[in-house]
Amino acid sequence: MKQYLFIFTQTHLDFRIPEFSSLCQLFGIPDKSGEICKDDVLCTIELEPNHVAQLLSRAISIKSVYEIILQGSDYGDICEQLKISSEKFRVFDSENQSWALRIRPYGLKHDISQTNEMIDELVELLPLNKASVNLSNPSIEFSLIEDFSQNRNQKPVATYFGRFIGEGHRSWISKFSLKSRKYIGNSTMDPELALIQANLVMARPGAIVLDPFCGTGGLILPASHFGATTVGTEINYQIARAEGVSARMGEGKLTANQSVLANFEQYGIADKFLGILIADASRHSLWRYGENGIFDAITTDPPYGVREKGRKVGNKKRKPHWTLPGSAHEQHYPEKQVYGITQVFLDLLNLAAKVLVISGRIAFWYPVVRNE
Ligand SMILES: C[S@@+](CC[C@H](N)C(=O)[O-])C[C@H]1O[C@@H](n2cnc3c(N)ncnc32)[C@H](O)[C@@H]1O
Structure with a gap:
Protein backbone atom coordinates (compact mmCIF):
# COMPACT_ATOMS: atom_id res chain seq x y z
CA MET A 1 0.00 0.00 0.00
CA ARG A 170 -14.69 15.87 -14.75
CA SER A 171 -14.54 15.80 -18.56
CA TRP A 172 -17.72 13.73 -18.64
CA ILE A 173 -19.61 16.74 -17.25
CA SER A 174 -18.90 18.62 -20.49
CA LYS A 175 -19.55 15.52 -22.56
CA PHE A 176 -23.08 15.36 -21.12
CA SER A 177 -23.57 19.14 -21.13
CA LEU A 178 -27.20 20.19 -21.45
CA LYS A 179 -26.14 22.90 -23.90
CA SER A 180 -25.27 20.36 -26.56
CA ARG A 181 -27.76 17.62 -25.61
CA LYS A 182 -30.33 16.98 -28.31
CA TYR A 183 -33.39 16.77 -26.09
CA ILE A 184 -33.80 18.48 -22.75
CA GLY A 185 -36.83 19.46 -20.68
CA ASN A 186 -37.59 21.98 -17.96
CA SER A 187 -36.28 19.72 -15.25
CA THR A 188 -33.56 17.68 -16.97
CA MET A 189 -31.02 16.77 -14.32
CA ASP A 190 -27.69 18.61 -14.16
CA PRO A 191 -25.07 16.25 -15.69
CA GLU A 192 -22.58 16.44 -12.81
CA LEU A 193 -25.24 15.43 -10.29
CA ALA A 194 -26.62 12.79 -12.65
CA LEU A 195 -23.16 11.23 -13.02
CA ILE A 196 -22.61 11.25 -9.25
CA GLN A 197 -26.06 9.69 -8.77
CA ALA A 198 -25.17 6.92 -11.25
CA ASN A 199 -22.11 6.25 -9.10
CA LEU A 200 -24.21 6.21 -5.94
CA VAL A 201 -26.38 3.43 -7.37
CA MET A 202 -23.28 1.62 -8.65
CA ALA A 203 -24.48 1.56 -12.28
CA ARG A 204 -22.32 -0.97 -14.10
CA PRO A 205 -22.31 -3.44 -16.99
CA GLY A 206 -24.85 -6.19 -16.41
CA ALA A 207 -27.00 -4.07 -14.07
CA ILE A 208 -30.56 -3.06 -14.98
CA VAL A 209 -31.47 0.42 -13.78
CA LEU A 210 -34.94 2.00 -13.62
CA ASP A 211 -36.02 5.63 -13.46
CA PRO A 212 -39.74 5.59 -12.67
CA PHE A 213 -40.02 9.39 -13.23
CA CYS A 214 -37.82 9.39 -16.28
CA GLY A 215 -38.61 12.71 -17.98
CA THR A 216 -36.02 13.28 -20.71
CA GLY A 217 -33.80 10.48 -19.37
CA GLY A 218 -31.21 12.74 -17.73
CA LEU A 219 -30.57 10.26 -14.91
CA ILE A 220 -30.48 7.04 -16.88
CA LEU A 221 -28.10 8.40 -19.54
CA PRO A 222 -25.06 8.39 -17.21
CA ALA A 223 -26.13 5.02 -15.80
CA SER A 224 -25.92 3.63 -19.33
CA HIS A 225 -22.66 5.49 -19.88
CA PHE A 226 -21.35 3.32 -17.03
CA GLY A 227 -22.58 0.23 -18.85
CA ALA A 228 -25.96 -0.38 -17.19
CA THR A 229 -29.04 -1.27 -19.20
CA THR A 230 -31.70 1.31 -18.45
CA VAL A 231 -35.44 1.78 -18.67
CA GLY A 232 -37.79 4.57 -17.63
CA THR A 233 -41.44 5.27 -17.06
CA GLU A 234 -42.99 8.67 -17.71
CA ILE A 235 -46.63 9.63 -17.38
CA ASN A 236 -46.53 12.67 -19.64
CA TYR A 237 -46.93 11.60 -23.27
CA GLN A 238 -45.44 14.79 -24.65
CA ILE A 239 -42.32 14.55 -22.49
CA ALA A 240 -41.86 10.83 -23.20
CA ARG A 241 -42.34 11.29 -26.94
CA ALA A 242 -40.54 14.65 -27.12
CA GLU A 243 -43.52 16.45 -28.61
CA GLY A 244 -44.50 20.09 -28.31
CA VAL A 245 -42.39 23.14 -27.66
CA SER A 246 -38.70 22.83 -26.79
CA ALA A 247 -37.58 23.84 -23.31
CA ARG A 248 -34.81 25.87 -24.96
CA MET A 249 -35.75 29.52 -25.33
CA GLY A 250 -36.57 30.43 -28.90
CA GLU A 251 -36.08 26.93 -30.31
CA GLY A 252 -39.74 26.49 -31.19
CA LYS A 253 -41.25 23.05 -31.68
CA LEU A 254 -39.29 19.88 -30.98
CA THR A 255 -38.26 18.03 -34.14
CA ALA A 256 -38.09 14.35 -35.09
CA ASN A 257 -34.33 14.40 -34.28
CA GLN A 258 -35.02 15.18 -30.65
CA SER A 259 -36.05 12.33 -28.36
CA VAL A 260 -34.86 10.34 -25.37
CA LEU A 261 -33.50 7.71 -27.77
CA ALA A 262 -31.72 10.44 -29.78
CA ASN A 263 -29.92 11.44 -26.56
CA PHE A 264 -28.69 7.87 -26.08
CA GLU A 265 -27.61 7.77 -29.73
CA GLN A 266 -25.80 11.08 -29.33
CA TYR A 267 -23.54 9.52 -26.69
CA GLY A 268 -23.18 6.19 -28.48
CA ILE A 269 -25.05 4.18 -25.83
CA ALA A 270 -28.37 3.46 -27.56
CA ASP A 271 -27.71 -0.28 -27.17
CA LYS A 272 -27.99 0.21 -23.38
CA PHE A 273 -31.42 1.85 -23.54
CA LEU A 274 -34.35 -0.54 -23.20
CA GLY A 275 -36.87 2.22 -23.73
CA ILE A 276 -39.27 4.58 -22.07
CA LEU A 277 -42.76 3.39 -21.15
CA ILE A 278 -45.60 5.83 -21.00
CA ALA A 279 -46.83 4.68 -17.65
CA ASP A 280 -47.82 5.72 -14.16
CA ALA A 281 -45.06 5.06 -11.63
CA SER A 282 -47.63 4.60 -8.88
CA ARG A 283 -48.97 1.46 -10.63
CA HIS A 284 -46.50 -1.11 -9.41
CA SER A 285 -48.28 -4.06 -11.01
CA LEU A 286 -46.72 -2.82 -14.23
CA TRP A 287 -43.71 -4.91 -13.26
CA ARG A 288 -43.79 -8.64 -12.79
CA TYR A 289 -41.47 -9.09 -9.88
CA GLY A 290 -40.59 -12.34 -8.20
CA GLU A 291 -38.95 -12.83 -4.84
CA ASN A 292 -35.60 -11.73 -6.18
CA GLY A 293 -36.55 -8.39 -7.71
CA ILE A 294 -35.81 -7.32 -11.26
CA PHE A 295 -33.84 -4.08 -11.06
CA ASP A 296 -30.36 -3.62 -9.64
CA ALA A 297 -30.95 0.05 -9.02
CA ILE A 298 -33.43 2.90 -9.16
CA THR A 299 -32.16 6.39 -9.87
CA THR A 300 -34.79 9.10 -9.96
CA ASP A 301 -35.91 12.66 -9.40
CA PRO A 302 -39.62 12.50 -8.57
CA PRO A 303 -41.94 15.45 -9.21
CA TYR A 304 -42.19 17.81 -6.24
CA GLY A 305 -45.05 19.76 -7.78
CA VAL A 306 -42.87 22.84 -8.41
CA ARG A 307 -41.35 22.57 -11.90
CA GLU A 308 -43.04 19.30 -12.86
CA LYS A 309 -46.47 18.37 -11.56
CA GLY A 310 -47.05 15.06 -9.85
CA ARG A 311 -49.90 13.29 -11.56
CA LYS A 312 -51.20 9.76 -11.41
CA VAL A 313 -53.94 7.86 -13.12
CA GLY A 314 -57.20 8.06 -11.19
CA ASN A 315 -60.68 9.54 -11.21
CA LYS A 316 -61.44 13.17 -10.64
CA LYS A 317 -64.57 14.26 -8.85
CA ARG A 318 -67.36 14.83 -11.35
CA LYS A 319 -67.64 18.51 -12.29
CA PRO A 320 -70.98 20.20 -13.11
CA HIS A 321 -69.93 21.34 -16.61
CA TRP A 322 -69.04 17.83 -17.81
CA THR A 323 -71.30 16.71 -20.62
CA LEU A 324 -70.66 12.96 -20.80
CA PRO A 325 -73.33 11.16 -18.82
CA GLY A 326 -72.68 8.94 -15.79
CA SER A 327 -69.26 7.37 -15.61
CA ALA A 328 -68.68 7.22 -19.41
CA HIS A 329 -65.80 9.69 -19.09
CA GLU A 330 -63.84 7.16 -17.03
CA GLN A 331 -63.42 4.90 -20.05
CA HIS A 332 -62.79 7.74 -22.49
CA TYR A 333 -59.33 9.01 -21.62
CA PRO A 334 -57.47 7.83 -18.53
CA GLU A 335 -58.06 10.55 -16.02
CA LYS A 336 -55.34 12.00 -13.92
CA GLN A 337 -55.45 13.25 -10.39
CA VAL A 338 -53.01 15.17 -8.24
CA TYR A 339 -50.21 13.02 -6.86
CA GLY A 340 -49.29 14.45 -3.47
CA ILE A 341 -45.65 14.55 -2.52
CA THR A 342 -45.97 12.27 0.53
CA GLN A 343 -47.65 9.62 -1.57
CA VAL A 344 -45.04 10.00 -4.34
CA PHE A 345 -42.22 9.12 -1.94
CA LEU A 346 -44.15 6.37 -0.14
CA ASP A 347 -44.95 4.76 -3.49
CA LEU A 348 -41.36 5.12 -4.62
CA LEU A 349 -40.02 3.32 -1.55
CA ASN A 350 -42.67 0.61 -1.87
CA LEU A 351 -41.73 0.19 -5.52
CA ALA A 352 -38.07 -0.13 -4.53
CA ALA A 353 -38.94 -2.72 -1.87
CA LYS A 354 -40.73 -4.78 -4.51
CA VAL A 355 -38.64 -4.52 -7.63
CA LEU A 356 -35.07 -4.10 -6.39
CA VAL A 357 -32.82 -7.12 -6.07
CA ILE A 358 -31.40 -7.85 -2.62
CA SER A 359 -28.71 -5.21 -1.93
CA GLY A 360 -29.93 -3.23 -4.93
CA ARG A 361 -29.75 0.52 -4.55
CA ILE A 362 -32.08 3.49 -4.80
CA ALA A 363 -30.97 7.12 -5.03
CA PHE A 364 -33.60 9.82 -5.29
CA TRP A 365 -33.96 13.54 -4.80
CA TYR A 366 -36.07 14.80 -1.97
CA PRO A 367 -37.04 18.43 -1.48
CA VAL A 368 -36.08 19.89 1.88
CA VAL A 369 -36.89 23.24 3.45
CA ARG A 370 -33.72 23.54 5.52
CA ASN A 371 -35.28 25.73 8.24
CA GLU A 372 -37.91 23.09 8.89
C1 LIG B 1 -38.39 16.13 -12.01
S1 LIG B 1 -38.95 15.42 -13.48
C2 LIG B 1 -37.69 14.27 -13.89
C3 LIG B 1 -36.71 14.82 -14.86
C4 LIG B 1 -35.69 13.81 -15.33
N1 LIG B 1 -34.83 13.38 -14.25
C5 LIG B 1 -34.86 14.36 -16.49
O1 LIG B 1 -33.61 14.41 -16.37
O2 LIG B 1 -35.44 14.77 -17.49
C6 LIG B 1 -40.24 14.36 -12.94
C7 LIG B 1 -40.97 13.66 -14.07
O3 LIG B 1 -41.93 12.76 -13.50
C8 LIG B 1 -43.08 12.73 -14.36
N2 LIG B 1 -44.19 12.20 -13.59
C9 LIG B 1 -45.05 12.85 -12.76
N3 LIG B 1 -45.92 11.99 -12.22
C10 LIG B 1 -45.62 10.76 -12.71
C11 LIG B 1 -46.15 9.44 -12.52
N4 LIG B 1 -47.19 9.22 -11.72
N5 LIG B 1 -45.57 8.40 -13.20
C12 LIG B 1 -44.51 8.60 -14.03
N6 LIG B 1 -43.98 9.82 -14.25
C13 LIG B 1 -44.51 10.88 -13.59
C14 LIG B 1 -43.21 14.19 -14.80
O4 LIG B 1 -43.98 14.28 -15.98
C15 LIG B 1 -41.74 14.60 -14.98
O5 LIG B 1 -41.32 14.40 -16.31
Whole structure:
Protein backbone atom coordinates (compact mmCIF):
# COMPACT_ATOMS: atom_id res chain seq x y z
CA MET A 1 0.00 0.00 0.00
CA LYS A 2 1.06 3.57 -0.60
CA GLN A 3 0.05 6.92 0.79
CA TYR A 4 -1.95 9.05 -1.66
CA LEU A 5 -3.08 12.65 -1.61
CA PHE A 6 -6.64 13.03 -2.91
CA ILE A 7 -7.73 16.45 -4.12
CA PHE A 8 -11.50 16.78 -4.24
CA THR A 9 -13.58 19.20 -6.29
CA GLN A 10 -15.16 22.19 -4.58
CA THR A 11 -18.66 21.45 -5.86
CA HIS A 12 -21.41 19.37 -4.23
CA LEU A 13 -19.39 18.66 -1.07
CA ASP A 14 -22.20 16.55 0.40
CA PHE A 15 -21.65 13.88 -2.24
CA ARG A 16 -17.89 13.48 -1.84
CA ILE A 17 -18.01 10.81 0.85
CA PRO A 18 -21.03 8.84 -0.45
CA GLU A 19 -19.57 8.73 -3.97
CA PHE A 20 -16.19 7.53 -2.69
CA SER A 21 -17.84 4.91 -0.51
CA SER A 22 -20.05 3.66 -3.37
CA LEU A 23 -17.07 3.32 -5.69
CA CYS A 24 -15.19 1.36 -3.02
CA GLN A 25 -18.15 -1.02 -2.81
CA LEU A 26 -18.51 -1.18 -6.57
CA PHE A 27 -14.89 -2.27 -7.00
CA GLY A 28 -14.84 -4.41 -3.84
CA ILE A 29 -12.00 -2.43 -2.29
CA PRO A 30 -11.61 -1.42 1.38
CA ASP A 31 -13.92 1.51 2.09
CA LYS A 32 -11.68 4.35 3.27
CA SER A 33 -14.38 7.01 2.96
CA GLY A 34 -14.29 7.39 6.76
CA GLU A 35 -10.91 9.09 6.35
CA ILE A 36 -12.36 11.86 4.20
CA CYS A 37 -13.42 15.08 5.87
CA LYS A 38 -16.41 16.59 4.10
CA ASP A 39 -15.00 20.12 4.27
CA ASP A 40 -11.37 19.43 3.34
CA VAL A 41 -10.29 19.69 -0.27
CA LEU A 42 -7.13 17.64 0.38
CA CYS A 43 -7.09 14.28 2.08
CA THR A 44 -4.42 11.59 2.50
CA ILE A 45 -5.48 7.95 2.19
CA GLU A 46 -3.49 4.73 2.17
CA LEU A 47 -4.47 2.46 -0.72
CA GLU A 48 -3.20 -0.10 -3.20
CA PRO A 49 -2.13 1.51 -6.52
CA ASN A 50 -4.65 -0.50 -8.57
CA HIS A 51 -7.45 0.60 -6.22
CA VAL A 52 -6.58 4.23 -6.88
CA ALA A 53 -6.77 3.56 -10.61
CA GLN A 54 -10.20 1.94 -10.16
CA LEU A 55 -11.52 4.89 -8.16
CA LEU A 56 -10.22 7.35 -10.74
CA SER A 57 -11.84 5.41 -13.56
CA ARG A 58 -15.28 6.48 -12.29
CA ALA A 59 -15.01 9.37 -9.83
CA ILE A 60 -16.64 12.73 -10.48
CA SER A 61 -15.90 14.33 -7.08
CA ILE A 62 -12.18 13.51 -7.15
CA LYS A 63 -10.21 16.14 -9.03
CA SER A 64 -6.78 14.52 -8.91
CA VAL A 65 -4.58 12.09 -6.98
CA TYR A 66 -0.86 12.20 -6.13
CA GLU A 67 1.37 9.52 -4.69
CA ILE A 68 3.02 11.14 -1.68
CA ILE A 69 6.81 10.91 -1.75
CA LEU A 70 7.52 13.43 1.01
CA GLN A 71 5.25 15.12 3.53
CA GLY A 72 6.23 18.05 5.71
CA SER A 73 5.06 21.12 7.54
CA ASP A 74 6.00 23.67 4.87
CA TYR A 75 8.12 24.33 1.81
CA GLY A 76 11.34 24.71 3.82
CA ASP A 77 10.72 21.35 5.50
CA ILE A 78 10.29 19.65 2.10
CA CYS A 79 13.56 21.23 0.86
CA GLU A 80 15.39 19.84 3.90
CA GLN A 81 13.87 16.39 3.34
CA LEU A 82 14.85 16.43 -0.35
CA LYS A 83 18.51 16.76 0.65
CA ILE A 84 18.43 13.38 2.39
CA SER A 85 15.89 11.46 0.26
CA SER A 86 17.90 10.24 -2.73
CA GLU A 87 16.83 6.66 -1.97
CA LYS A 88 13.15 7.53 -2.49
CA PHE A 89 13.90 8.99 -5.93
CA ARG A 90 16.12 6.16 -7.23
CA VAL A 91 13.12 4.45 -8.86
CA PHE A 92 12.45 7.58 -10.96
CA ASP A 93 16.05 8.16 -12.04
CA SER A 94 16.71 6.26 -15.25
CA GLU A 95 17.54 7.34 -18.80
CA ASN A 96 14.22 6.18 -20.16
CA GLN A 97 12.27 8.43 -17.79
CA SER A 98 11.56 12.15 -18.06
CA TRP A 99 10.08 14.57 -15.59
CA ALA A 100 8.51 17.94 -14.97
CA LEU A 101 7.83 19.83 -11.78
CA ARG A 102 4.77 21.89 -10.83
CA ILE A 103 3.96 24.05 -7.81
CA ARG A 104 0.36 23.73 -6.65
CA PRO A 105 -0.67 25.86 -3.70
CA TYR A 106 -4.29 25.30 -2.54
CA GLY A 107 -5.95 28.28 -0.86
CA LEU A 108 -3.18 30.80 -1.70
CA LYS A 109 -1.56 32.20 -4.84
CA HIS A 110 2.18 32.69 -5.21
CA ASP A 111 3.33 35.37 -7.59
CA ILE A 112 5.17 34.15 -10.66
CA SER A 113 8.65 35.19 -9.47
CA GLN A 114 8.18 33.31 -6.18
CA THR A 115 7.00 30.23 -8.07
CA ASN A 116 10.03 30.39 -10.37
CA GLU A 117 12.39 30.73 -7.39
CA MET A 118 10.81 27.67 -5.77
CA ILE A 119 11.09 25.65 -8.97
CA ASP A 120 14.77 26.62 -9.41
CA GLU A 121 15.56 25.61 -5.84
CA LEU A 122 13.64 22.32 -6.02
CA VAL A 123 15.25 21.38 -9.35
CA GLU A 124 18.65 21.86 -7.73
CA LEU A 125 17.67 19.70 -4.78
CA LEU A 126 15.95 16.88 -6.65
CA PRO A 127 18.28 13.86 -6.58
CA LEU A 128 17.80 13.03 -10.29
CA ASN A 129 20.80 12.66 -12.63
CA LYS A 130 19.82 10.25 -15.41
CA ALA A 131 16.16 11.15 -16.06
CA SER A 132 15.76 14.18 -18.30
CA VAL A 133 13.49 17.20 -18.00
CA ASN A 134 10.50 17.22 -20.36
CA LEU A 135 7.98 19.97 -19.70
CA SER A 136 5.45 19.07 -22.40
CA ASN A 137 5.14 15.30 -22.10
CA PRO A 138 6.98 13.97 -19.05
CA SER A 139 6.69 10.35 -17.93
CA ILE A 140 6.67 11.58 -14.32
CA GLU A 141 5.03 14.77 -13.13
CA PHE A 142 6.30 15.81 -9.70
CA SER A 143 4.31 18.39 -7.76
CA LEU A 144 4.87 20.42 -4.66
CA ILE A 145 1.40 20.72 -3.13
CA GLU A 146 0.86 23.22 -0.35
CA ASP A 147 -2.35 23.02 1.65
CA PHE A 148 -3.28 26.58 2.64
CA SER A 149 -6.98 25.69 2.67
CA GLN A 150 -7.42 26.08 6.46
CA ASN A 151 -4.97 28.80 7.29
CA ARG A 152 -4.76 31.68 4.85
CA ASN A 153 -2.14 33.42 6.98
CA GLN A 154 0.71 32.28 4.72
CA LYS A 155 1.15 29.13 6.80
CA PRO A 156 0.16 25.81 5.18
CA VAL A 157 -1.62 23.03 7.08
CA ALA A 158 0.75 20.60 5.38
CA THR A 159 3.01 20.43 2.35
CA TYR A 160 3.52 17.42 0.09
CA PHE A 161 5.98 16.45 -2.58
CA GLY A 162 4.30 13.92 -4.79
CA ARG A 163 3.94 12.24 -8.13
CA PHE A 164 0.83 12.93 -10.19
CA ILE A 165 -1.20 9.74 -10.63
CA GLY A 166 -4.30 10.87 -12.47
CA GLU A 167 -7.52 12.81 -12.59
CA GLY A 168 -11.17 11.99 -11.96
CA HIS A 169 -13.63 12.24 -14.83
CA ARG A 170 -14.69 15.87 -14.75
CA SER A 171 -14.54 15.80 -18.56
CA TRP A 172 -17.72 13.73 -18.64
CA ILE A 173 -19.61 16.74 -17.25
CA SER A 174 -18.90 18.62 -20.49
CA LYS A 175 -19.55 15.52 -22.56
CA PHE A 176 -23.08 15.36 -21.12
CA SER A 177 -23.57 19.14 -21.13
CA LEU A 178 -27.20 20.19 -21.45
CA LYS A 179 -26.14 22.90 -23.90
CA SER A 180 -25.27 20.36 -26.56
CA ARG A 181 -27.76 17.62 -25.61
CA LYS A 182 -30.33 16.98 -28.31
CA TYR A 183 -33.39 16.77 -26.09
CA ILE A 184 -33.80 18.48 -22.75
CA GLY A 185 -36.83 19.46 -20.68
CA ASN A 186 -37.59 21.98 -17.96
CA SER A 187 -36.28 19.72 -15.25
CA THR A 188 -33.56 17.68 -16.97
CA MET A 189 -31.02 16.77 -14.32
CA ASP A 190 -27.69 18.61 -14.16
CA PRO A 191 -25.07 16.25 -15.69
CA GLU A 192 -22.58 16.44 -12.81
CA LEU A 193 -25.24 15.43 -10.29
CA ALA A 194 -26.62 12.79 -12.65
CA LEU A 195 -23.16 11.23 -13.02
CA ILE A 196 -22.61 11.25 -9.25
CA GLN A 197 -26.06 9.69 -8.77
CA ALA A 198 -25.17 6.92 -11.25
CA ASN A 199 -22.11 6.25 -9.10
CA LEU A 200 -24.21 6.21 -5.94
CA VAL A 201 -26.38 3.43 -7.37
CA MET A 202 -23.28 1.62 -8.65
CA ALA A 203 -24.48 1.56 -12.28
CA ARG A 204 -22.32 -0.97 -14.10
CA PRO A 205 -22.31 -3.44 -16.99
CA GLY A 206 -24.85 -6.19 -16.41
CA ALA A 207 -27.00 -4.07 -14.07
CA ILE A 208 -30.56 -3.06 -14.98
CA VAL A 209 -31.47 0.42 -13.78
CA LEU A 210 -34.94 2.00 -13.62
CA ASP A 211 -36.02 5.63 -13.46
CA PRO A 212 -39.74 5.59 -12.67
CA PHE A 213 -40.02 9.39 -13.23
CA CYS A 214 -37.82 9.39 -16.28
CA GLY A 215 -38.61 12.71 -17.98
CA THR A 216 -36.02 13.28 -20.71
CA GLY A 217 -33.80 10.48 -19.37
CA GLY A 218 -31.21 12.74 -17.73
CA LEU A 219 -30.57 10.26 -14.91
CA ILE A 220 -30.48 7.04 -16.88
CA LEU A 221 -28.10 8.40 -19.54
CA PRO A 222 -25.06 8.39 -17.21
CA ALA A 223 -26.13 5.02 -15.80
CA SER A 224 -25.92 3.63 -19.33
CA HIS A 225 -22.66 5.49 -19.88
CA PHE A 226 -21.35 3.32 -17.03
CA GLY A 227 -22.58 0.23 -18.85
CA ALA A 228 -25.96 -0.38 -17.19
CA THR A 229 -29.04 -1.27 -19.20
CA THR A 230 -31.70 1.31 -18.45
CA VAL A 231 -35.44 1.78 -18.67
CA GLY A 232 -37.79 4.57 -17.63
CA THR A 233 -41.44 5.27 -17.06
CA GLU A 234 -42.99 8.67 -17.71
CA ILE A 235 -46.63 9.63 -17.38
CA ASN A 236 -46.53 12.67 -19.64
CA TYR A 237 -46.93 11.60 -23.27
CA GLN A 238 -45.44 14.79 -24.65
CA ILE A 239 -42.32 14.55 -22.49
CA ALA A 240 -41.86 10.83 -23.20
CA ARG A 241 -42.34 11.29 -26.94
CA ALA A 242 -40.54 14.65 -27.12
CA GLU A 243 -43.52 16.45 -28.61
CA GLY A 244 -44.50 20.09 -28.31
CA VAL A 245 -42.39 23.14 -27.66
CA SER A 246 -38.70 22.83 -26.79
CA ALA A 247 -37.58 23.84 -23.31
CA ARG A 248 -34.81 25.87 -24.96
CA MET A 249 -35.75 29.52 -25.33
CA GLY A 250 -36.57 30.43 -28.90
CA GLU A 251 -36.08 26.93 -30.31
CA GLY A 252 -39.74 26.49 -31.19
CA LYS A 253 -41.25 23.05 -31.68
CA LEU A 254 -39.29 19.88 -30.98
CA THR A 255 -38.26 18.03 -34.14
CA ALA A 256 -38.09 14.35 -35.09
CA ASN A 257 -34.33 14.40 -34.28
CA GLN A 258 -35.02 15.18 -30.65
CA SER A 259 -36.05 12.33 -28.36
CA VAL A 260 -34.86 10.34 -25.37
CA LEU A 261 -33.50 7.71 -27.77
CA ALA A 262 -31.72 10.44 -29.78
CA ASN A 263 -29.92 11.44 -26.56
CA PHE A 264 -28.69 7.87 -26.08
CA GLU A 265 -27.61 7.77 -29.73
CA GLN A 266 -25.80 11.08 -29.33
CA TYR A 267 -23.54 9.52 -26.69
CA GLY A 268 -23.18 6.19 -28.48
CA ILE A 269 -25.05 4.18 -25.83
CA ALA A 270 -28.37 3.46 -27.56
CA ASP A 271 -27.71 -0.28 -27.17
CA LYS A 272 -27.99 0.21 -23.38
CA PHE A 273 -31.42 1.85 -23.54
CA LEU A 274 -34.35 -0.54 -23.20
CA GLY A 275 -36.87 2.22 -23.73
CA ILE A 276 -39.27 4.58 -22.07
CA LEU A 277 -42.76 3.39 -21.15
CA ILE A 278 -45.60 5.83 -21.00
CA ALA A 279 -46.83 4.68 -17.65
CA ASP A 280 -47.82 5.72 -14.16
CA ALA A 281 -45.06 5.06 -11.63
CA SER A 282 -47.63 4.60 -8.88
CA ARG A 283 -48.97 1.46 -10.63
CA HIS A 284 -46.50 -1.11 -9.41
CA SER A 285 -48.28 -4.06 -11.01
CA LEU A 286 -46.72 -2.82 -14.23
CA TRP A 287 -43.71 -4.91 -13.26
CA ARG A 288 -43.79 -8.64 -12.79
CA TYR A 289 -41.47 -9.09 -9.88
CA GLY A 290 -40.59 -12.34 -8.20
CA GLU A 291 -38.95 -12.83 -4.84
CA ASN A 292 -35.60 -11.73 -6.18
CA GLY A 293 -36.55 -8.39 -7.71
CA ILE A 294 -35.81 -7.32 -11.26
CA PHE A 295 -33.84 -4.08 -11.06
CA ASP A 296 -30.36 -3.62 -9.64
CA ALA A 297 -30.95 0.05 -9.02
CA ILE A 298 -33.43 2.90 -9.16
CA THR A 299 -32.16 6.39 -9.87
CA THR A 300 -34.79 9.10 -9.96
CA ASP A 301 -35.91 12.66 -9.40
CA PRO A 302 -39.62 12.50 -8.57
CA PRO A 303 -41.94 15.45 -9.21
CA TYR A 304 -42.19 17.81 -6.24
CA GLY A 305 -45.05 19.76 -7.78
CA VAL A 306 -42.87 22.84 -8.41
CA ARG A 307 -41.35 22.57 -11.90
CA GLU A 308 -43.04 19.30 -12.86
CA LYS A 309 -46.47 18.37 -11.56
CA GLY A 310 -47.05 15.06 -9.85
CA ARG A 311 -49.90 13.29 -11.56
CA LYS A 312 -51.20 9.76 -11.41
CA VAL A 313 -53.94 7.86 -13.12
CA GLY A 314 -57.20 8.06 -11.19
CA ASN A 315 -60.68 9.54 -11.21
CA LYS A 316 -61.44 13.17 -10.64
CA LYS A 317 -64.57 14.26 -8.85
CA ARG A 318 -67.36 14.83 -11.35
CA LYS A 319 -67.64 18.51 -12.29
CA PRO A 320 -70.98 20.20 -13.11
CA HIS A 321 -69.93 21.34 -16.61
CA TRP A 322 -69.04 17.83 -17.81
CA THR A 323 -71.30 16.71 -20.62
CA LEU A 324 -70.66 12.96 -20.80
CA PRO A 325 -73.33 11.16 -18.82
CA GLY A 326 -72.68 8.94 -15.79
CA SER A 327 -69.26 7.37 -15.61
CA ALA A 328 -68.68 7.22 -19.41
CA HIS A 329 -65.80 9.69 -19.09
CA GLU A 330 -63.84 7.16 -17.03
CA GLN A 331 -63.42 4.90 -20.05
CA HIS A 332 -62.79 7.74 -22.49
CA TYR A 333 -59.33 9.01 -21.62
CA PRO A 334 -57.47 7.83 -18.53
CA GLU A 335 -58.06 10.55 -16.02
CA LYS A 336 -55.34 12.00 -13.92
CA GLN A 337 -55.45 13.25 -10.39
CA VAL A 338 -53.01 15.17 -8.24
CA TYR A 339 -50.21 13.02 -6.86
CA GLY A 340 -49.29 14.45 -3.47
CA ILE A 341 -45.65 14.55 -2.52
CA THR A 342 -45.97 12.27 0.53
CA GLN A 343 -47.65 9.62 -1.57
CA VAL A 344 -45.04 10.00 -4.34
CA PHE A 345 -42.22 9.12 -1.94
CA LEU A 346 -44.15 6.37 -0.14
CA ASP A 347 -44.95 4.76 -3.49
CA LEU A 348 -41.36 5.12 -4.62
CA LEU A 349 -40.02 3.32 -1.55
CA ASN A 350 -42.67 0.61 -1.87
CA LEU A 351 -41.73 0.19 -5.52
CA ALA A 352 -38.07 -0.13 -4.53
CA ALA A 353 -38.94 -2.72 -1.87
CA LYS A 354 -40.73 -4.78 -4.51
CA VAL A 355 -38.64 -4.52 -7.63
CA LEU A 356 -35.07 -4.10 -6.39
CA VAL A 357 -32.82 -7.12 -6.07
CA ILE A 358 -31.40 -7.85 -2.62
CA SER A 359 -28.71 -5.21 -1.93
CA GLY A 360 -29.93 -3.23 -4.93
CA ARG A 361 -29.75 0.52 -4.55
CA ILE A 362 -32.08 3.49 -4.80
CA ALA A 363 -30.97 7.12 -5.03
CA PHE A 364 -33.60 9.82 -5.29
CA TRP A 365 -33.96 13.54 -4.80
CA TYR A 366 -36.07 14.80 -1.97
CA PRO A 367 -37.04 18.43 -1.48
CA VAL A 368 -36.08 19.89 1.88
CA VAL A 369 -36.89 23.24 3.45
CA ARG A 370 -33.72 23.54 5.52
CA ASN A 371 -35.28 25.73 8.24
CA GLU A 372 -37.91 23.09 8.89
C1 LIG B 1 -38.39 16.13 -12.01
S1 LIG B 1 -38.95 15.42 -13.48
C2 LIG B 1 -37.69 14.27 -13.89
C3 LIG B 1 -36.71 14.82 -14.86
C4 LIG B 1 -35.69 13.81 -15.33
N1 LIG B 1 -34.83 13.38 -14.25
C5 LIG B 1 -34.86 14.36 -16.49
O1 LIG B 1 -33.61 14.41 -16.37
O2 LIG B 1 -35.44 14.77 -17.49
C6 LIG B 1 -40.24 14.36 -12.94
C7 LIG B 1 -40.97 13.66 -14.07
O3 LIG B 1 -41.93 12.76 -13.50
C8 LIG B 1 -43.08 12.73 -14.36
N2 LIG B 1 -44.19 12.20 -13.59
C9 LIG B 1 -45.05 12.85 -12.76
N3 LIG B 1 -45.92 11.99 -12.22
C10 LIG B 1 -45.62 10.76 -12.71
C11 LIG B 1 -46.15 9.44 -12.52
N4 LIG B 1 -47.19 9.22 -11.72
N5 LIG B 1 -45.57 8.40 -13.20
C12 LIG B 1 -44.51 8.60 -14.03
N6 LIG B 1 -43.98 9.82 -14.25
C13 LIG B 1 -44.51 10.88 -13.59
C14 LIG B 1 -43.21 14.19 -14.80
O4 LIG B 1 -43.98 14.28 -15.98
C15 LIG B 1 -41.74 14.60 -14.98
O5 LIG B 1 -41.32 14.40 -16.31
